[in-house]
Amino acid sequence: MTAPSAPGCTSADPPNSGLSRLESALGYTFEDPELLGLALRHRSYVVETGRGPSNERLEFLGDAVLGQVVTEFIFVNYPDLAEGKMTKLRSSSVNRGTLRGVAEEVGLGGHLMLGKDEESSGGRRKASILADAMEAVLAAVYLDGGADAVRRLILERWGERIRRRAGAPGWSDYKSRLQEHLAQKGSRPSYSITEAGPDHEKRFTAVVSVEGAERGSGTGRSKREAEQSAARQALDELASAGDRG
Secondary structure (H helix, E strand, C coil), rough: CCCCCCCCCCCCCCCCHHHHHHHHHHCCCCEEECHHHHCECCHHHHHHHCCCCCHHHHHHHHHHHHHHHHHHHHHHHHHCCHHHHHHHHHHHHHHHHHHHHHHHHHHHHCEEEEHHHHHHHCCCCHHHHHHHHHHHHHHHHHHHHHHHHHHHHHHHHHHHHHHHHHCCCCCCHHHHHHHHHCCCCCCEEEEEEEEEEEEECCEEEEEEECCCEEEEEEEEEEEHHHHHHHHHHHHHHHHHHHCCC
């Protein structure tokens, strides 16, 4: 598979002498450094300076590239997993928290181009910004070096994460994970359940709250399924809130 070229790169951005350190952390050196510059350009910087485009289109591509590589890795390496389990493993491996973790490992936050307001509000540590930028970087590697280059990078950074999740007891038990996460902070979740529909087609809705604040909701054909869905949403919400705090 040959990666297409990406229009819209510009040399008008400020020089960043530290990009070589980022390339070293990524294990990949760009033939076209402007692609990496584009991946680091947040929309707040574009709005403030008029220098664009932002990295949003690269985020879209990077999300697809990451999903494809992770899906293939799971399919090949875990032949006994049913479809539902594969879907859950993939989801937990490419979510915002995991992307943020990889971004922090490679020091991505320190290289981002942000507007002054986003900078002052701690944008370099926000999960949403780091996760989106990490996807954009993956797309940039794909466009610059092709499918093999980005696959090597993804497997290097995600492979062990996937293995740990697949091998951990209860890795898909979001209720247990949420309870363990909150216990470290001296808190605990509480669930409320409502139900609707006739007995043979009941649908349950669960809402999970932490210290009186709603943190997630979910639906399912059983109370457990609804609670698991709510706990999963709460974990994502708490991860995002951790960046803002």
